[in-house]
Amino acid sequence: MTTATTKTSTATAVTPPAIGYCDLGASIRFPRAPDEESVKDLVRAARRGGVSTVVVDVSGQPPVDNARFQAACAALQGHDGVRVVPAVCPVQGGGLADVASVERPAAWATREAPGSSWLVPDEVRFVYKLPAPVDDAVLLRRVAETARARHALVVAPSVDGALAAGAVAVEGAVATRLGLPALPEAAEVLGIGRILTIAKLTGARFHVAGIFTAAGAALLASSGNDRVTGSVFASHLLLDETALLARRYDTRLLRRPPLPTSSSRLALIAAVKEGTLLVSSGHAHVPRRERDLEPVRATPGGTALASTARLLRPLLGDDVLARSFGVLPTRCLGDTTTPVRPPPVPPGLDAPSTDDDDLARCLQEFSR
Template sequence: MSDICLAGGRVIDPARGLDLQADVLLQDGRVARVEAGLAASVSPRTRVIDVKDLWVVPGFIDLHTHLREPGHEYKEDIATGTAAAAAGGFTAICAMPNTNPPNDNRAVTDLIVRRAREVGSVRVYPIGAITLGLAGQTLSEMGELKDAGCVAFTDDGHPVMNAEVMRRALEYARGFGMPVIQHCEDLSLSCGGSMHEGLVSTRTGIRAQPAVAESSMVARDLDLCALTGARYHVAHISAAESVRLVRDAKRRGLPVTCEVTPHHFSLTDAACADYDTSAKCNPPLRADSDVQALLEALADGTIDAIATDHAPHSPVEKAVEFEQAAFGIIGLETALALSLELVRSGLLTPTTLVTRLTSGPAAVLGLPGGTLAPGGVADVAVVDPDFAWRCDGPQLLSRSKNSPFLGRSLRGRPVLTLVGGKIVFAEEKFLV
């Protein structure tokens, strides 16, 4: 592998408080040096790539990806999912366990790790199930799952309804130093609702779930977090009240973190007004006041990470009546452009944005990367923040196209993604 010098870009590395014009030298799969003027003196075997006017940032880390393998390869597989991740600037993604069979035992984790090594473009960190079969009853073999490579536990898509089970999961996971991630939804309150309960659901007649279905479980879990002292992470937070609860819990010093998806901070329930199933997700797109709360929380650090909840579905699940359609939106390839809107609107500084995509998520799960510190892995994204493009289905590398942003003009794209110093995605002009 040849060494690479990314020359003349704007280097933003929030973990080290850097935002400067510099060259980044990648050697032997690691970051060697970050300094101005390196390009002039590199060895002849080093490939110098001119990245003037572009951002050079740590590769993004996605805490929440559905790769669908094993079991639902017609929606996505590890090859297509990680290719989409690379195209989105992600160098590491966390694979959710709701596969078929679910990742509730070592054999499945082993398979995911092996397939990722064979066909994956980016690093894949499996997340194991909290309970067997995601059924919310019997704890999975958390110790063995950790040894096999799992980095956290969740029954994502299936909230752990039983408070006793959740308590024991937190206690048991704590012993292995592992965080527990909850999809917060009190099923007895959400009652199978397909969208957010509000004026749009009233107009459309779509059965709806109230925001309190999420926030009441966040409240319960925060009490359990306080009781057990275990690390607790709220997946895809969506309601203003949930955000308030997490902010308070952080002030009290609880070991709690949370993530938000780009679609939850970019869209409201109005996107469902025309029964567009590509806007159907769970938790549902919320009211404008919820979105405002999410944006504030992203800015003030209550929300630690932007995560995609990339949830591919085929037309078999989506080209049906709204209430019959599957929940989920793909997000790996649109996350950056949607997040950059927050910089353009002045809500986030570039440094804060990069934090939420890199060192923020790395810290949530204690993952390597998320910084360009010399000696660290050479996982890098080169971003053109002004790259104008149209989000067209055929161009997306994900096997599924279920996105409410299809057809939209977006701004900002990765032009080069490197994992361990190796180029895994490049815009045409950077191809050798």
């Protein structure tokens, strides 16, 4: 990577790569169990995948005082040429979290840590991430108003939480045949509709992560609000629900939201090519003990950060990939100063690295 040379100087002088792939959709557990991924593992995976900027949040039940997480992220700023944006969870229980107390370390991690002064202060100072859908419009409005006041980008799931609860598939022939709990595609129309309405009401910036239906993508594209963007996870561009039939009850195929129908998948690919939808990894490491369970009990998710770009390249081509997984996500973070050019292809991007990458391994097994 061309920017890697700057890393050799002292820590204070580290300048993260000006451009590279930018991922808005990775999460991690913190504090972590020994068999779970560390922030350092994540940074290494980003480096291998040519990702130079990664927004990362604490999945599951985020502690309000996640200062230790922010510090861990700060410690790895610029490490391996990767800049880490620790997201803030703005909700706790059924209400607004004490965001001020977590923003301080987040600000330190993103702006004041050595070599990380890259978020544009007036545009986006923080990234808020909702680890689960917020169905309560009152709470969502409060989150949005807070985000607006504090210059935060809100990354939110696309679905209505109540309709999506417990679902591991999309309602339709596949889910019916396999007897899996499923959500209607309308769950996403409801979820995105709520976000668009609140965004318009408050003027907050939103990024809807993990769009998985054609209707959801169309709704977002027609909104006309350029402060609301959306992205689709790599797995949802590469696999559709028929994979569940091909590999019966393989819990590595469980994703949140579930894998799209084949027609939705094609519409999502088209939306990415048109530039109305961004791409993110959807990276969420699931340890074996939570993976080797019955399909309705297993935790959805999977690692994909290291192989997102490599797997999507044949599907999207270099230019589309550079835009949807590089330039546009960088813009979402308010970084308008970055010159617009396709990110360089990092070395070894074509080499398979499947040992710690569920998505790559799944696809490799599929192609056999």
